[in-house]
Amino acid sequence: MQSSRDENSSNCRPLGAFSVVVENGKVVKSDSVFEISVPNELQHVVADQVHGETRVKYPMVRKGYLEGNKDTTLRGRDEWVRVSWDKAFELVANEMKRVREAHGANAIFGGSYGWYSSGALHASRTLLQRYLNVTGGFVGVKGDYSTGAAQVIMPHVLGTIEVYEQQTSWEVILESSDIVVLWSANPLNTLRIAWTSTDQQGIEYFKKLKRAGNALSVLTR
Numbered sequence: 001m002q003s004s005r006d007e008n009s010s011n012c013r014p015l016g017a018f019s020v021v022v023e024n025g026k027v028v029k030s031d032s033v034f035e036i037s038v039p040n041e042l043q044h045v046v047a048d049q050v051h052g053e054t055r056v057k058y059p060m061v062r063k064g065y066l067e068g069n070k071d072t073t074l075r076g077r078d079e080w081v082r083v084s085w086d087k088a089f090e091l092v093a094n095e096m097k098r099v100r101e102a103h104g105a106n107a108i109f110g111g112s113y114g115w116y117s118s119g120a121l122h123a124s125r126t127l128l129q130r131y132l133n134v135t136g137g138f139v140g141v142k143g144d145y146s147t148g149a150a151q152v153i154m155p156h157v158l159g160t161i162e163v164y165e166q167q168t169s170w171e172v173i174l175e176s177s178d179i180v181v182l183w184s185a186n187p188l189n190t191l192r193i194a195w196t197s198t199d200q201q202g203i204e205y206f207k208k209l210k211r212a213g214n215a216l217s218v219l220t221r
Contacts, residue, residue, distance in 0.1 A: 014193045015042040016200060026051065036200050037207070040192045059088035066091075096135060105137035113145065170205040179215040186218070 021029040030046035049055070063079040064071060083091075099107050110132045112125045132138035143151045147163040154162040173180065191202040209216060 013197060014195065016040060016192075016194075016198045018043040018046065020046055032200075034199060036203075038188070038200070038203050040200065042192055058082050059085055061088070061091060100136050106139055108132060108138040110138035110140050113141070170202075170208075174205070174208055174212055174214070177214055179217060180209060182216070182218045184219060 017033040018030050019033050020027055027047040027050045030044055032040060032043050059082070060080040061083050062074065063081050064074045065078075066081055066083070096108070110125070110129045112128045129138065129140065143149065150163045151161055154160065187202060187206055191198065191200060191206075206216075
């Protein structure tokens with residue numbers, strides 16, 4: 001069999017821009033698009049994510065639920081049955097209608113918290129909450145895992161949300177700081193990803209910080 005090979009280098013995710021090598025329609029390799037001094041292992045796992053045995057590729061419904069058994073104790077123990085997309089849409093729409101009519105929007109939690117690819121199209125929570133809004137509303141959350149209660153507290157302390165404001169540039173830090181304190185953060189881990197897509201330049205600036213002789217203090221819990 002003749003092997004076909006196609007390389008695509010236009011993918012961006014929170015773990016950075018990376019190239020993907022596809023052979024015979026299957027991802028076989030992925031790596032960083034940029035030259036980086038510290039390898040980012042997260043950019044090498046695309047093949048495992050796409051072709052992993054644990055990936056859910058089709059709509060699946062608990063067998064008991066599909067048969068009309070609403071016994072919630074079966075969760076985690078019941079079998080799963082593959083259904084068509086049309087059937088999945090029908091099940092979701094009917095259950096949403098039932099809950100809204102019986103209990104109102106306060107009974108529907110719009111969660112689905114988690115990471116996603118760059119761009120709103122791949123933001124699972126954004127898409128879910130848009131759907132819930134146009135169908136009658138939902139209960140959401142305040143804040144996020146990244147900053148905890150800081151979004152609520154900081155406006156009362158500093159008059160601004162701070163955690164998502166424009167931060168001091170690295171150039172100013174290098175020029176004006178004698179000591180840099182990291183509170184409960186390991187930059188070798190946290191700078192391998194970003195909210196949109198990382199270029200990993202933060203790690204390079206930490207190297208410049210070291211060469212400049214600035215003191216670095218890391219406080220972990």
